[in-house]
Amino acid sequence: MKIMSVTIKDIARVAGVSYSTVSKALNNSSLVKDTTKQRIIAIANKMHYEPNYAAQKLVSKQTKIIGLIWPTIDRVVLSSLVTQINKKINQTPYSMILSVDSVQASLDRFKRFQVDGIILFEESTDTTIKHDTIPLISYGVSRDNQMNYPIIDPNHEKAMYEAVKYLIELGHHSIAYIGDFSASDPLQVTKYHGYKKAMQHFGLPLDKNHQIDTKGLDWYNGYSAGNKLLKNTNLPTAIIGGSYDISAGVIRCIKEEKLNIPQDLSIISCDNVPEMEKLEVPLTCIGVPIDHLANEIVKSMIMYIENKELEPCVKKMTPVLSERNSCAKK
Amino acid sequence: MKIMSVTIKDIARVAGVSYSTVSKALNNSSLVKDTTKQRIIAIANKMHYEPNYAAQKLVSKQTKIIGLIWPTIDRVVLSSLVTQINKKINQTPYSMILSVDSVQASLDRFKRFQVDGIILFEESTDTTIKHDTIPLISYGVSRDNQMNYPIIDPNHEKAMYEAVKYLIELGHHSIAYIGDFSASDPLQVTKYHGYKKAMQHFGLPLDKNHQIDTKGLDWYNGYSAGNKLLKNTNLPTAIIGGSYDISAGVIRCIKEEKLNIPQDLSIISCDNVPEMEKLEVPLTCIGVPIDHLANEIVKSMIMYIENKELEPCVKKMTPVLSERNSCAKK
DNA sequence: TTGAAAGCGTTACCAG
DNA sequence: CTGGTAACGCTTTCAA
Numbered sequence: 001m002k003i004m005s006v007t008i009k010d011i012a013r014v015a016g017v018s019y020s021t022v023s024k025a026l027n028n029s030s031l032v033k034d035t036t037k038q039r040i041i042a043i044a045n046k047m048h049y050e051p052n053y054a055a056q057k058l059v060s061k062q063t064k065i066i067g068l069i070w071p072t073i074d075r076v077v078l079s080s081l082v083t084q085i086n087k088k089i090n091q092t093p094y095s096m097i098l099s100v101d102s103v104q105a106s107l108d109r110f111k112r113f114q115v116d117g118i119i120l121f122e123e124s125t126d127t128t129i130k131h132d133t134i135p136l137i138s139y140g141v142s143r144d145n146q147m148n149y150p151i152i153d154p155n156h157e158k159a160m161y162e163a164v165k166y167l168i169e170l171g172h173h174s175i176a177y178i179g180d181f182s183a184s185d186p187l188q189v190t191k192y193h194g195y196k197k198a199m200q201h202f203g204l205p206l207d208k209n210h211q212i213d214t215k216g217l218d219w220y221n222g223y224s225a226g227n228k229l230l231k232n233t234n235l236p237t238a239i240i241g242g243s244y245d246i247s248a249g250v251i252r253c254i255k256e257e258k259l260n261i262p263q264d265l266s267i268i269s270c271d272n273v274p275e276m277e278k279l280e281v282p283l284t285c286i287g288v289p290i291d292h293l294a295n296e297i298v299k300s301m302i303m304y305i306e307n308k309e310l311e312p313c314v315k316k317m318t319p320v321l322s323e324r325n326s327c328a329k330k
Numbered sequence: 331m332k333i334m335s336v337t338i339k340d341i342a343r344v345a346g347v348s349y350s351t352v353s354k355a356l357n358n359s360s361l362v363k364d365t366t367k368q369r370i371i372a373i374a375n376k377m378h379y380e381p382n383y384a385a386q387k388l389v390s391k392q393t394k395i396i397g398l399i400w401p402t403i404d405r406v407v408l409s410s411l412v413t414q415i416n417k418k419i420n421q422t423p424y425s426m427i428l429s430v431d432s433v434q435a436s437l438d439r440f441k442r443f444q445v446d447g448i449i450l451f452e453e454s455t456d457t458t459i460k461h462d463t464i465p466l467i468s469y470g471v472s473r474d475n476q477m478n479y480p481i482i483d484p485n486h487e488k489a490m491y492e493a494v495k496y497l498i499e500l501g502h503h504s505i506a507y508i509g510d511f512s513a514s515d516p517l518q519v520t521k522y523h524g525y526k527k528a529m530q531h532f533g534l535p536l537d538k539n540h541q542i543d544t545k546g547l548d549w550y551n552g553y554s555a556g557n558k559l560l561k562n563t564n565l566p567t568a569i570i571g572g573s574y575d576i577s578a579g580v581i582r583c584i585k586e587e588k589l590n591i592p593q594d595l596s597i598i599s600c601d602n603v604p605e606m607e608k609l610e611v612p613l614t615c616i617g618v619p620i621d622h623l624a625n626e627i628v629k630s631m632i633m634y635i636e637n638k639e640l641e642p643c644v645k646k647m648t649p650v651l652s653e654r655n656s657c658a659k660k
Numbered sequence: 661t662t663g664a665a666a667g668c669g670t671t672a673c674c675a676g
Numbered sequence: 677c678t679g680g681t682a683a684c685g686c687t688t689t690c691a692a
Binding site: 005052053054055057058065079082083086090095096097098099100101105108109111112113114133219220223248252256278279280 | 335380381382383384385387388395409412413416420425426427428429430431435439441442443444463549550553578582586608609610
């Protein structure tokens with residue numbers, strides 16, 4: 001029970017022309033007389049012709065599709081970025097598909113599909129990515145060793161520097177960090193690293209009790225870690241939250257301790273997403289705005305695709321501080 | 331500067347055989363001597379060969395790819411389902427790609443890719459879907475009018491019935507519902523509808539003050555709505571939470587009111603996801619377990635693809651009650 | 661057990 | 677302007 005669909009040959013037969021003429025007519029080529037063109041198009045419509053994309057792709061080598069590899073969709077933080085990237089891509093002649101598998105499996109699949117370009121959300125540095133042929137750019141942390149594709153880096157180290165600087169300018173000297181220290185996610189590692197580096201840079205002491213490992217990125221992880229921090233006899237005057245969800249949890253436990261934000265305790269969060277505004281306490285945050293990120297990623301991707309000259313480079317983005325009402329002068 | 335990828339001809343050249351032999355070897359045909367087969371496969375691996383889907387499709391009419399349409403990835407609840415479905419599909423000869431666009435745009439894209447089948451997460455009933463040729467099944471609510479493809483229905487109405495029944499058996503008579511009433515999402519509407527229907531069925535009064543519209547599906551929506559409910563002079567003895575995040579927010583505000591779960595107030599949540607266990611208070615919940623859902627969806631999809639005989643039907647799934655410690659006898 | 665060749669539905673080139 | 681024909685990368689006969 002195979003249903004054969006209409007091909008250009010069928011149309012050619014009906015129209016009484018060669019199938020190459022049909023092809024040209026359907027592609028609106030100027031090499032076909034206008035009257036025959038119209039006639040052929042009319043016939044094609046009447047026969048409900050639909051081009052076979054497999055065949056088209058086979059010869060034209062272009063799919064106008066960009067593949068995005070997103071190994072763990074559970075990381076909610078990124079879904080907002082994915083949505084933005086998709087929007088941007090749709091403003092171009094390209095469109096996007098997603099693969100939620102392991103990096104290598106996704107890479108293989110996209111290669112078979114012959115997508116025109118690949119965007120990779122890199123969530124671990126363990127695996128060496130062997131990409132050939134297809135233009136690939138990665139969103140993540142630059143690693144200085146073997147780097148054979150361009151990287152868009154949200155520059156969390158710089159963000160942490162700015163956060164610490166901002167708090168110091170407000171008069172804070174005791175600044176805590178609550179975030180995920182787990183070594184597997186390079187983005188999280190960089191935040192923690194950046195915090196410590198900034199503190200040292202400004203000559204502030206690194207108090208072990210003021211560095212809390214959430215061991216996860218969920219709301220509740222932030223909440224628990226916050227409780228641990230507030231048990232200290234010597235409280236910090238400001239807290240840096242490692243991510244949106246973590247900060248949300250921290251807010252909660254601060255309020256439970258009957259402390260006021262920002263009068264008793266200032267808090268600033270990593271990641272610059274609009275949702276920060278809608279939290280229980282609207283949060284000052286530091287990070288590259290999602291749409292800057294999406295813009296840069298899509299722009300680079302398409303440039304890379306269209307003139308394959310883009311050489312492996314690291315584009316470090318510029319974090320922006322979005323002030324709300326969660327930090328006060330000390 | 332076009333970089334061609336490896337084809338069977340390249341492999342043939344290296345292996346010193348004809349390319350038709352390579353094709354057979356790679357498809358594990360019995361028409362090739364085992365030793366040459368192994369040799370060819372080894373070479374193919376070394377050369378990082380990946381078959382070209384377009385070419386395969388052109389001749390064999392199959393891509394072994396299933397497309398999943400997921401219009402709004404922000405709905406976190408579903409990401410867990412997507413992950414499960416992906417896992418299941420990977421246990422078959424098929425694999426999965428995702429499109430996060432509007433239904434129609436996604437449909438077009440998948441058609442272009444000639445995927446073998448399409449799974450649709452339907453999040454609104456406004457648009458009429460015109461699908462042709464490609465097998466399509468939908469996850470969502472059955473609508474009785476024009477239905478031209480199979481639907482997997484999580485049966486929230488039944489779930490609500492079971493929830494109410496369960497609470498009544500524990501001795502509750504004053505049961506509140508906190509959920510999203512917004513008419514745009516059919517899944518949410520069904521929950522609310524099912525609650526009301528069940529209450530009436532068991533002859534329980536429907537108190538307007540015990541039906542709170544969260545106007546959203548986020549944690550904070552649940553939190554606010556919970557506060558509104560607890561302002562009542564006449565408190566319910568049990569609450570049904572409309573979704574995972576909503577229930578999480580409700581828990582929070584119950585605790586802030588210094589009420590104990592389940593001694594002072596019982597709570598049960600819609601949606602049966604493993605994460606319920608890890609909440610501040612592990613939650614009893616009612617719903618079709620995620621992996622039942624994933625199993626059914628993938629099974630039906632593949633059956634549909636392989637013998638196109640599956641007629642438009644609605645498969646209503648069976649909700650399961652997962653008991654934890656959030657409901658007590660009254 | 662292997663190879664040659666036809667064909668899948670297009671596009672693109674070159675003659676006419 | 678139009679038609680013929682060679683690709684594209686693969687599977688599948690049919691011969692050898």
